[in-house]
Amino acid sequence: DTGVSQNPRHKITKRGQNVTFRCDPISEHNRLYWYRQTLGQGPEFLTYFQNEAQLEKSRLLSDRFSAERPKGSFSTLEIQRTEQGDSAMYLCASSLGSTTYSNEQFFGPGTRLTVL
């Protein structure tokens, strides 16, 4: 399978616990995006990487959220001290972008987080 993969697909955790999600993009894609999607809404941008550099972070990304993309390959999104409001689908997408123009984003299946 050469698509974007995400693990785990589902995560249930108790409030206050830390969780980490992983995203493996399409291998030749240099751009990687994280989105959050709540019920009945479209995906909301969280953060963006070009290769290993994190170039943009949304104001939605509080201090409890951190994302990394070591070596410009897979990425991890960690949420510390989870809150019930963090319950959502977390989507990862990748694209092959030039310096001024990027192609469509290919999405992974998402990680559904439930905070009890």
Added chain:
Amino acid sequence: AQKITQTQPGMFVQEKEAVTLDCTYDTSDPSYGLFWYKQPSSGEMIFLIYQGSYDQQNATEGRYSLNFQKARKSANLVISASQLGDSAMYFCAMREPSGGYQKVTFGTGTKLQVIP
């Protein structure tokens, strides 16, 4: 102002009929791109069609076509010959330059149900 507006929360269409899903957008940048994604109940976002702001002709991809009216800032998706498998959420999205990268903003989606 909303960047992407989808005014139809839900739509019904008879199998084999055509259906139009509305999308209006707001940007002051002359260079932008418009996308439509399909999200089945499984949750994965599936890219359908893309229209660039400088494209002279409306984009088409199989049964999907994009009715691009630049002056009205609308980018409606037309699905011809609807199939039961078309039942899903449909999201309109816009890519525009933002601080050196291409920001993508999604609408709230339209839930399409195809009736046999």
